[in-house]
Amino acid sequence: xxxxxxYLAGPMSGMKDLNFPAFxxxxxxxxxxxxxxxxxVEINPDPTASWHACMRRDIAALTTCDAICLLDCWQHSExxxxxxxxxxxxxxxxQLFERIALDLIALDWRTE
Numbered sequence: 378x379x380x381x382x383x384y385l386a387g388p389m390s391g392m393k394d395l396n397f398p399a400f401x402x403x404x405x406x407x408x409x410x411x412x413x414x415x416x417x418v419e420i421n422p423d424p425t426a427s428w429h430a431c432m433r434r435d436i437a438a439l440t441t442c443d444a445i446c447l448l449d450c451w452q453h454s455e456x457x458x459x460x461x462x463x464x465x466x467x468x469x470x471x472q473l474f475e476r477i478a479l480d481l482i483a484l485d486w487r488t489e
Contacts, residue, residue, distance in 0.1 A: 380413040384439045386457040387448025395424050403474050410481055444470035
Protein backbone atom coordinates (compact mmCIF):
# COMPACT_ATOMS: atom_id res chain seq x y z
CA UNK A 378 0.00 0.00 0.00
CA UNK A 379 1.30 3.45 -0.93
CA UNK A 380 1.78 5.77 2.06
CA UNK A 381 -0.55 8.72 2.29
CA UNK A 382 1.13 11.86 0.93
CA UNK A 383 0.64 14.63 3.49
CA TYR A 384 1.41 18.34 3.21
CA LEU A 385 2.43 20.13 6.43
CA ALA A 386 0.94 23.57 7.03
CA GLY A 387 1.37 25.93 9.93
CA PRO A 388 2.57 29.34 11.02
CA MET A 389 5.99 30.50 9.85
CA SER A 390 6.08 34.28 9.32
CA GLY A 391 6.94 36.13 12.50
CA MET A 392 7.87 32.93 14.33
CA LYS A 393 11.32 32.27 15.85
CA ASP A 394 13.44 30.51 13.21
CA LEU A 395 10.35 30.66 10.95
CA ASN A 396 9.03 27.74 13.02
CA PHE A 397 11.37 25.39 11.14
CA PRO A 398 11.97 23.25 14.27
CA ALA A 399 8.25 22.50 14.65
CA PHE A 400 7.96 21.56 10.97
CA UNK A 401 11.02 19.31 11.18
CA UNK A 402 9.71 17.63 14.33
CA UNK A 403 6.29 16.99 12.75
CA UNK A 404 7.87 15.66 9.55
CA UNK A 405 10.04 13.22 11.55
CA UNK A 406 7.05 11.99 13.55
CA UNK A 407 4.85 11.53 10.50
CA UNK A 408 7.56 9.78 8.49
CA UNK A 409 8.20 7.42 11.40
CA UNK A 410 4.48 6.58 11.27
CA UNK A 411 4.71 5.77 7.56
CA UNK A 412 3.48 8.98 5.93
CA UNK A 413 5.03 10.47 2.79
CA UNK A 414 5.56 14.04 4.04
CA UNK A 415 5.79 17.22 1.97
CA UNK A 416 7.12 20.06 4.11
CA UNK A 417 7.42 23.75 3.19
CA VAL A 418 10.70 23.82 5.15
CA GLU A 419 12.17 21.33 2.69
CA ILE A 420 10.61 23.01 -0.35
CA ASN A 421 11.89 26.44 0.70
CA PRO A 422 15.00 26.02 2.87
CA ASP A 423 16.17 29.62 2.28
CA PRO A 424 14.79 31.76 5.13
CA THR A 425 15.37 34.91 3.06
CA ALA A 426 13.07 33.84 0.19
CA SER A 427 9.99 36.01 -0.31
CA TRP A 428 6.60 34.93 1.03
CA HIS A 429 5.11 35.05 -2.48
CA ALA A 430 7.83 32.87 -4.01
CA CYS A 431 7.52 30.34 -1.18
CA MET A 432 3.74 30.19 -1.42
CA ARG A 433 3.86 29.56 -5.18
CA ARG A 434 6.12 26.54 -4.64
CA ASP A 435 4.18 25.38 -1.58
CA ILE A 436 0.79 25.50 -3.30
CA ALA A 437 2.14 23.57 -6.28
CA ALA A 438 3.41 20.88 -3.88
CA LEU A 439 0.15 20.87 -1.92
CA THR A 440 -1.77 19.89 -5.06
CA THR A 441 0.26 16.66 -5.27
CA CYS A 442 -0.90 15.51 -1.83
CA ASP A 443 -3.76 13.38 -0.49
CA ALA A 444 -4.08 15.30 2.78
CA ILE A 445 -3.03 18.39 4.66
CA CYS A 446 -1.74 18.16 8.22
CA LEU A 447 -2.17 21.36 10.20
CA LEU A 448 0.28 22.33 12.92
CA ASP A 449 -0.75 24.13 16.10
CA CYS A 450 -1.92 27.75 15.60
CA TRP A 451 -2.35 27.30 11.83
CA GLN A 452 -5.46 29.51 12.00
CA HIS A 453 -3.23 32.52 12.79
CA SER A 454 -1.19 32.11 9.62
CA GLU A 455 -2.16 33.77 6.34
CA UNK A 456 -0.29 31.12 4.35
CA UNK A 457 -1.62 28.13 6.29
CA UNK A 458 -5.21 29.38 6.10
CA UNK A 459 -4.79 29.78 2.33
CA UNK A 460 -3.36 26.26 2.09
CA UNK A 461 -6.22 24.92 4.23
CA UNK A 462 -8.77 26.62 1.96
CA UNK A 463 -7.16 25.17 -1.17
CA UNK A 464 -6.90 21.69 0.36
CA UNK A 465 -10.54 21.79 1.44
CA UNK A 466 -11.74 22.97 -1.99
CA UNK A 467 -9.66 20.25 -3.68
CA UNK A 468 -11.17 17.57 -1.45
CA UNK A 469 -7.98 16.68 0.42
CA UNK A 470 -8.30 15.04 3.80
CA UNK A 471 -7.83 17.57 6.62
CA GLN A 472 -5.80 16.37 9.61
CA LEU A 473 -4.55 18.05 12.78
CA PHE A 474 -1.00 17.16 13.79
CA GLU A 475 -1.98 17.27 17.46
CA ARG A 476 -4.58 14.54 16.81
CA ILE A 477 -2.15 12.35 14.86
CA ALA A 478 0.52 12.79 17.55
CA LEU A 479 -1.92 11.73 20.27
CA ASP A 480 -2.93 8.68 18.24
CA LEU A 481 0.74 7.74 17.78
CA ILE A 482 1.40 8.08 21.52
CA ALA A 483 -1.62 5.90 22.28
CA LEU A 484 -0.47 3.31 19.75
CA ASP A 485 3.04 3.24 21.28
CA TRP A 486 1.56 2.83 24.75
CA ARG A 487 -0.66 -0.09 23.65
CA THR A 488 2.22 -1.92 21.97
CA GLU A 489 4.59 -1.79 24.95
